[in-house]
Amino acid sequence: MGDIFVIAEHRNGEIRDITFEMLQKAGALAKDLSCNVTAVLLAGPSEVVEVFADKLSKWADRVLVFEDERLKTYDSDLYTGILAALVQEQQPFLTLVGHTSWGLDYAPTLAVRTGHPLSTDATDILLEDGRPQVIRQMYGGKLFSRVSFDPSEGYMVTVRPGAFQVETAGDKTGTVVSQNLPEALQSPRREFLEFEETAAGDVDITQADLLVxxxxxxxxxxxxATVQELADLLGGTLSCSRPVVDKNWxxxxxxxxxxxxxxxxxxYLALGISGAFQHVAGITGADCVIAVNKDKKAPIFRVADYGIADDLFTVVEALKAKAKSG
Ligand SMILES: Cc1cc2nc3c(=O)[nH]c(=O)nc-3n(C[C@H](O)[C@H](O)[C@H](O)COP(=O)(O)OP(=O)(O)OC[C@H]3O[C@@H](n4cnc5c(N)ncnc54)[C@H](O)[C@@H]3O)c2cc1C
Structure with missing residues (x-):
């Protein structure tokens, strides 16, 4: 059986979390399938590549490295050219790609070029009769569907960021193997100018340990403001449901x-949030959900580990007083 390939994603000198999330899942699947995990790294320059490859080798049996100055930043022509040649040559059983702006860009082309069927936005990957089955949401998260593949040489899946938790540190000592770029590689038709961070503001809610x-x-x-004050006192980060954004609050x-x-x-401390499925779908990765809602029948209580049926301001003031008293 072929390996499970995980295509590493990096930005601004950092390997992105989605890479390790996919490697964690790939490791679990590889155990069940008795196959190897291969991380595939396209990057440059050499100093960065060395650091990246070293990190990835703790999670993979092999790290295949394509090093080139042009791979310092993402380019879909280069990625599809290199990866299509690699997948055709090595025929991995499964190729995992992040369901990110990169993955959304190149995974469909890669699937067409390699003939490996693609399922997108996986929140889980199961095995059935030796083939992957993908759990993905439909209708904006209202339904979970289970996607099966027709038999194929290999399969391809894009993985939703945050779907898999990285619970352990990588303990492998994978070999790092340098790869040559394919000779007939199309020249990039685009030029990278600069990386501009989207309005990430001063908070990154995806990295917070405590969200209020x-x-x-x-x-x-x-x-x-009063909720922000609570978040600050607790050392947490403020997040919200969609209506709060829609109202420009x-x-x-x-x-x-x-x-x-x-x-x-x-x-995850949910204050005055009803628990609509579109909201709850975003908190499935939370370890502990505490909900405060004055309606004791609010759906949020179905997913909460602890619930307080009360006015949120009463609870916020009580928590603030407690936090201030030390
Ligand atoms: C395509 C699509 C995508 C969407 N994406 C998202 C998304 O990404 N994120 C998201 O959040 N929503 C999303 N929504 C909207 C979603 O369907 C819900 O409308 C939204 O989550 C409701 O937000 P809410 O819980 O803040 O408000 P509401 O549903 O209005 O709930 C407010 C809650 O506050 C409680 N409450 C009121 N006053 C108090 C008080 N003083 N103390 C305690 N409790 C109180 C009420 O009992 C109620 O349960 C999406 C919808 C669609 C159609």
Missing amino acids: SVGRGVGEADNI LPKYHQVGTSGKSVKPKV
């Missing part, structure tokens, strides 16, 4: 959910 999240129940924009980068961000805090 507000919903429409907060009532009005002016009330956000907070910028979009605070939004949790299917059209916002998937988060994976240790504690």
Whole structure:
């Protein structure tokens, strides 16, 4: 059986979390299939490549490295050219790609060029009769579907960031193998100018251990300040549901959910959030959900580990007093 390939993703000198999330899942699948995990790294220059390859080797049995100055930044022509040749030559059983702006760009072309069928936006990958089955959401997260593949030489899946938790540190000592770029590689038709961070603001809710999240129940924009104060006192980060963004009470980068961000805090404190499926789909990675809602029948209580059926302001003031008293 071929390996499980994980295509590494990096940006601004860092390997992105999605790479390790995929490697973690690939490791578990490889155990069941008795096959190897191969990380594939396209990067440059050499100093960066060395550091990246070393990190990846702790998670993979092999790291295949394509090093070139042009691979310092992402280019879909180069990625599809290199990866299509590699996949055709090595015929991996499964190729995992991040369901990110990169993956969304090159995975469909790669699937067409290699003939490996593609399922996108996986929140889980199972094995059935020796073939992968993909769990993915439909209708904006209302339904979970299970996607099967027709038998094929290999399969391809894009993985939703945050779908798999990285619970352990990598303990492998994979070999790093330098690869030559294919000779007939098409010259890039685009030129990278500069990397401009999207409005990430001063917070990154995807990296926070404690999220204090507000919903429409907060009532009005002016009330956000008291919740922000609680978040600051607890050392947490403020996040919110979509209506809070729609009403311009907070910028979009605070939004949790299917059209916002998937988060994976240790504690998610939901204040005045009803628990619509589009919101809850974004918090499946949270270790502990604590919900405060004055409606004791609110759906958020179905997914909460702890629930308080009360006015959120009463709870916020009590928590603030407790935090201040030390
Ligand atoms: C395509 C699509 C994508 C979407 N994507 C997202 C998304 O990414 N993220 C997202 O969040 N939503 C998303 N939504 C919207 C989603 O369907 C819900 O409308 C939204 O999550 C509801 O937000 P909410 O819980 O803050 O508000 P509401 O549903 O209005 O709930 C407010 C809650 O606050 C409680 N409450 C009111 N006052 C108080 C008080 N004083 N104290 C305590 N509790 C109080 C109420 O009992 C109620 O349960 C999407 C919808 C669509 C159609």
